[in-house]
Amino acid sequence: MHELNRQLRAEHAAAEKERQHILGTSPPLEELLAAMEERVDAAAASWMREHGVQLPHTLGPGLEIKSDGSIVSQRSRFPYALENRPLDFNALCALAPDLVKQQLRRILSAIPYKAGPPLADRTRLLVEADARIAEIERAHEELCDSAAALEPPVTLTLLLEVKARREAEQAKADRERVQREARERAQRDNPAVYRERLALWQ
Numbered sequence: 001m002h003e004l005n006r007q008l009r010a011e012h013a014a015a016e017k018e019r020q021h022i023l024g025t026s027p028p029l030e031e032l033l034a035a036m037e038e039r040v041d042a043a044a045a046s047w048m049r050e051h052g053v054q055l056p057h058t059l060g061p062g063l064e065i066k067s068d069g070s071i072v073s074q075r076s077r078f079p080y081a082l083e084n085r086p087l088d089f090n091a092l093c094a095l096a097p098d099l100v101k102q103q104l105r106r107i108l109s110a111i112p113y114k115a116g117p118p119l120a121d122r123t124r125l126l127v128e129a130d131a132r133i134a135e136i137e138r139a140h141e142e143l144c145d146s147a148a149a150l151e152p153p154v155t156l157t158l159l160l161e162v163k164a165r166r167e168a169e170q171a172k173a174d175r176e177r178v179q180r181e182a183r184e185r186a187q188r189d190n191p192a193v194y195r196e197r198l199a200l201w202q
Contacts, residue, residue, distance in 0.1 A: 011136050015136060016133065027118060041093075047091050055078075062074040140158070
């Protein structure tokens with residue numbers, strides 16, 4: 001029993017680790033690069049919505065009437081966001097999207113990391129992992145109950161998840177028992193009031 005206990009605990013730990021791998025790891029490089037390019041395009045579009053409309057008006061050329069009535073050409077210039085501010089990432093994405101993508105692609109391709117499964121497969125894999133974990137927990141719970149029923153009993157500690165579930169189930173059962181006893185007491189001690197309250201509850 002102790003050997004089976006150790007084996008099930010090891011399988012449970014491995015299954016939980018695999019579940020975390022499915023949830024928390026970055027996707028394969030191809031998906032990572034595709035997500036990067038999508039974010040660069042979105043950043044460029046954001047900059048264009050905010051500042052692009054200014055380009056035709058600032059670059060001109062246009063005409064300006066002076067206070068003396070003379071007409072002069074306006075000086076072409078770039079929008080304030082380009083001439084007077086440091087270029088932020090959104091501006092770089094709008095002005096040089098291919099270069100930004102190329103450099104980020106080079107950086108990402110050079111970084112070693114342990115890729116997780118493709119995003120399209122993760123929901124299915126997570127369902128399978130949860131089913132495997134539940135299966136192991138049921139087997140271990142049955143082992144602990146069987147060990148406790150022996151003469152003399154063998155003490156095995158429940159998995160933390162199973163222990164927490166049992167405690168929650170017991171607490172719920174205790175609450176329901178207290179409520180049931182309170183209803184029965186009210187029905188026994190004052191049937192008329194109980195019937196009136198029952199009508200309101202329904």
